[in-house]
Amino acid sequence: MQKMYLYRKGIGEWLNDPKRQKGCCREQVGYLRELKECDKELARIGVLTFFLVTKLNINDARKMMISASKQRGLIYTVCNDLKLYRVEPEWYRAFELDIKGFQRRCEHVFKICKEDLRLSEHYPYFESVGFDRLLDIPLIYTETVETPLDKILPDLEAWEADHRPEIDAHMESVREEIEIRDRHKAEVAEKEKAEKEAAKAKRKAERDEIREIKKNAEAYRKQQRKLDKEFERYYR
Numbered sequence: 285m286q287k288m289y290l291y292r293k294g295i296g297e298w299l300n301d302p303k304r305q306k307g308c309c310r311e312q313v314g315y316l317r318e319l320k321e322c323d324k325e326l327a328r329i330g331v332l333t334f335f336l337v338t339k340l341n342i343n344d345a346r347k348m349m350i351s352a353s354k355q356r357g358l359i360y361t362v363c364n365d366l367k368l369y370r371v372e373p374e375w376y377r378a379f380e381l382d383i384k385g386f387q388r389r390c391e392h393v394f395k396i397c398k399e400d401l402r403l404s405e406h407y408p409y410f411e412s413v414g415f416d417r418l419l420d421i422p423l424i425y426t427e428t429v430e431t432p433l434d435k436i437l438p439d440l441e442a443w444e445a446d447h448r449p450e451i452d453a454h455m456e457s458v459r460e461e462i463e464i465r466d467r468h469k470a471e472v473a474e475k476e477k478a479e480k481e482a483a484k485a486k487r488k489a490e491r492d493e494i495r496e497i498k499k500n501a502e503a504y505r506k507q508q509r510k511l512d513k514e515f516e517r518y519y520r
Contacts, residue, residue, distance in 0.1 A: 295362050295382045298375050307370035315379045322386040323359045326352045329393050332418055335433040336397060344400045348393050355386065363411045394419070403458050403465065408450045410442050 298304075331350035336342040371379065391434045398415060411420065417436060442452060455462075 295378055296358060298378060299361060301367060304369040306368060310371055311376060312366050312371040314365055315371065315383065316385045319359050319363050321357055322390070323382060325390040326359070328419065329390055330356065331431050331433060335431045336400065339434065340404065340406055341493055342400050344405055345397060348396065375501050390428045401464050405451050406440065407453055408447060408454050409440050412443065427466065
């Protein structure tokens with residue numbers, strides 16, 4: 285039996301609701317507070333994933349980094365509008381569900397980051413010192429590519445230099461999983477490439493068809509003009 289998915293409005297749609305009125309209600313004060321907490325957690329996720337991508341070369345975290353940035357952009361816009369517009373009861377459920385979704389997302393992303401680390405040579409270090417170190421992120425913004433997590437790099441490098449046997453043993457233990465992951469990534473990339481090439485070929489075929497139609501139409505017009513001239517010459 286085919287599953288049915290019901291569409292529901294989210295807080296993104298609230299931003300464009302033409303019926304919004306200026307004002308405030310008790311519920312939206314709570315929503316504003318919760319969204320600001322979600323923004324802080326997403327900021328930590330952004331720092332963590334940026335650190336994994338740029339410092340530890342764990343590129344699987346890149347999509348999560350981009351997603352966190354987009355979600356923060358949405359939250360920023362919603363928080364600004366919550367200071368101006370009243371949230372009517374019809375939107376309560378949308379806010380409550382989306383806020384819970386943000387909260388679950390933050391928890392889930394950390395688990396994924398931990399799993400990504402497990403398939404890297406850096407996992408033994410964090411298993412030794414504790415993964416909480418990855419969440420110790422003061423939200424200090426700079427104009428450089430450094431992150432608050434960079435402070436652990438010297439300790440990580442020193443530890444790994446002294447524990448190569450443990451690292452090698454770990455990498456051997458996850459070798460098969462890494463091979464499966466890499467094969468899957470290659471298959472996905474090949475499929476995406478094939479789909480892009482098919483779409484490109486389809487667009488080319490459509491353009492060629494349009495050009496052929498125009499060419500035939502022009503040839504038809506020329507033939508008609510020739511026939512019209514001949515008709516005028518013989519029957520005027």
